[in-house]
Amino acid sequence: MHNDKFISKSEIGIFIFALALPFIFDFSPYIQGLLIFVVLWVVLGTSWNLLAGYTGQVSFGHAAFFGIGAYAAGVPFFLFKVSPWWGLLFGGITAVILGYLLGIVVFRLRGPYFALGTLAAAEILRIAFGQEEWLTNGHNGILYMTTWVSKYPYYFIILAIAAGTILTVKVVMRRREGYYFLSIREDEDAASAIGINASKYKNISMGLSSFWAGMAGAFYFIYMGFIDPETVFALHNISIISILVGIIGGVGTIWGPAIGAIIMVLLQETFRSAFFGFAPQWVSGMHAFVFGLLVIFVILYLPGGVVGDWDLIRKKLHLKRKSEMKK
Amino acid sequence: MSILSLKNVTKNFGGLTAVNNVSFDVEEGEILGLIGPNGSGKTTIFNLINHFFPVSSGDIIFKGNNITHKKTHEIAMLGIGRTFQVVKPLKRLSVADNIMAAAFSRESTFEGAKRVTREVLEFTHLDHVAHQKAGGLPIAGRKRLEIAKALATRPTLLLLDETAAGLNPAELDEAIDIIRAIRSDLGITIIIVEHIMKVIMNISDRIHAIAYGTTITEGSPAEVAANPTVIEAYLGSDYH
Numbered sequence A: 001m002h003n004d005k006f007i008s009k010s011e012i013g014i015f016i017f018a019l020a021l022p023f024i025f026d027f028s029p030y031i032q033g034l035l036i037f038v039v040l041w042v043v044l045g046t047s048w049n050l051l052a053g054y055t056g057q058v059s060f061g062h063a064a065f066f067g068i069g070a071y072a073a074g075v076p077f078f079l080f081k082v083s084p085w086w087g088l089l090f091g092g093i094t095a096v097i098l099g100y101l102l103g104i105v106v107f108r109l110r111g112p113y114f115a116l117g118t119l120a121a122a123e124i125l126r127i128a129f130g131q132e133e134w135l136t137n138g139h140n141g142i143l144y145m146t147t148w149v150s151k152y153p154y155y156f157i158i159l160a161i162a163a164g165t166i167l168t169v170k171v172v173m174r175r176r177e178g179y180y181f182l183s184i185r186e187d188e189d190a191a192s193a194i195g196i197n198a199s200k201y202k203n204i205s206m207g208l209s210s211f212w213a214g215m216a217g218a219f220y221f222i223y224m225g226f227i228d229p230e231t232v233f234a235l236h237n238i239s240i241i242s243i244l245v246g247i248i249g250g251v252g253t254i255w256g257p258a259i260g261a262i263i264m265v266l267l268q269e270t271f272r273s274a275f276f277g278f279a280p281q282w283v284s285g286m287h288a289f290v291f292g293l294l295v296i297f298v299i300l301y302l303p304g305g306v307v308g309d310w311d312l313i314r315k316k317l318h319l320k321r322k323s324e325m326k327k
Numbered sequence B: 001m002s003i004l005s006l007k008n009v010t011k012n013f014g015g016l017t018a019v020n021n022v023s024f025d026v027e028e029g030e031i032l033g034l035i036g037p038n039g040s041g042k043t044t045i046f047n048l049i050n051h052f053f054p055v056s057s058g059d060i061i062f063k064g065n066n067i068t069h070k071k072t073h074e075i076a077m078l079g080i081g082r083t084f085q086v087v088k089p090l091k092r093l094s095v096a097d098n099i100m101a102a103a104f105s106r107e108s109t110f111e112g113a114k115r116v117t118r119e120v121l122e123f124t125h126l127d128h129v130a131h132q133k134a135g136g137l138p139i140a141g142r143k144r145l146e147i148a149k150a151l152a153t154r155p156t157l158l159l160l161d162e163t164a165a166g167l168n169p170a171e172l173d174e175a176i177d178i179i180r181a182i183r184s185d186l187g188i189t190i191i192i193v194e195h196i197m198k199v200i201m202n203i204s205d206r207i208h209a210i211a212y213g214t215t216i217t218e219g220s221p222a223e224v225a226a227n228p229t230v231i232e233a234y235l236g237s238d239y240h
């Protein structure tokens, strides 16, 4: 039973550390940018984790929510010069509406068909948002002069969104909703026999998950100042990375996505820069391949992810050290 | 007044009639035994009552309401709890969390659900394994957890599907005590399916016997045990 304190001391410690980070170190803008992306991925990974890790509905189309959130900030600006900052209000809500409509279709599907349904939804949006130029400026994308040159304000905003996302999961998982999510994940038939309306609670999970993914999308536009359909609805760069962040850190754990986000951003950056210039350029094209291998490795050897299987990892390292000492 | 009535209930699976025009009543507070050889349709009757499958024809009345077309979760909320012959624990959750999930059906607060969970853990003698993962329980524990989850939904009618199968003699006695207490202490009406004759004959007030999906007789345990058709259905026609 979740008897442990709602928020532990170490969790408060981590949050304060994250808040203080810019004041402790003098980061280059490059590192500042990476920090923002790590936190952005914490939001997306946690959002994915709520739906997939806790509720068992494995989405392959989280880019749909991210992208619609980004365009909820972008379209009013493009059409009417409405400040993109309103996106922090509309982004989440628009994504929830999309999630609800999508749920009507995809929750009729189970397992791999659900995954394919969500994937298809994101792809349809990517294509549609590229076509409807009057609404989205099509493939030219939407451009906006960002409000601040300094990256730090953005860092604190995304940190607040991440705190909201994590708190949502923490609150929900102590309530009826959370227990119902887990029950649905474990066995939908058993869940219905104890009075759980599975489709209702899947919709709730989808709603919460899509809200925060949409907020992340809106933030992305506000921060980057540019979106186009290929970027924000991307299968490999958004949907698949959401999954990776979720599973590498540990499916169905609170801190899994945070660890996953750090690992993924570092990996992405390592590849994007071809090992910071030490490797030939073609290496940067290998990232999809390596991420694929990584998924296989995690599923085979650390099915609980880095956080879920921490004891296992520690034991393995410990044993190794001991046997080395004997030599 | 009877708490549950099946009226001419039939279920076809393609060409197979698994349940054929079955009718019976369950009186409030009684334990009704449902017996029949393997594949005679007992589990299917439970699956029809809690609407895992829709009936092909017939009606199911619970407390005066026609529940034939209600959904599974609605039927649970109306007060019919059930266990699964092929157990369905929420594997990666602890035993306590399995019961918590069920307790939330009636309790809206964490504390309320926790209180119910503690009561149910104690009642079903599962307190010592409360924090184990449900998937790792031995069979006796998993069978008991089925009962515990159903009880946590505070049912007025409980459907028990072979909850005593696979238990050793000591576990069997414990199971019988628990089932008796469900009726006597909690006042819950029970329909029980069980192959072990010692259990079913001892525990039931009345027995409804079926074979090939069709009712063959209904009566007191002694009457049913003496019925030649029942003896034939169970032991084959060579036995006289």
Ligand SMILES: Nc1ncnc2c1ncn2[C@@H]1O[C@H](COP(=O)(O)OP(=O)(O)OP(=O)(O)O)[C@@H](O)[C@H]1O
Residues within 6 Å of the ligand: B013, B016, B018, B036, B037, B038, B039, B040, B041, B042, B043, B044, B045, B085
């Ligand atoms: N979902 C299903 N689809 C097709 N046939 C089914 C289905 N469920 C049950 N049956 C068939 O219906 C008949 C009755 O099965 P049921 O499980 O109800 O028997 P039972 O009396 O519970 O048997 P047992 O004592 O072995 O548990 C069997 O012939 C079975 O194969």
Ligand SMILES: [Mg+2]
Residues within 6 Å of the ligand: B042, B043, B044, B085, B161
């Ligand atoms: Mg059966």
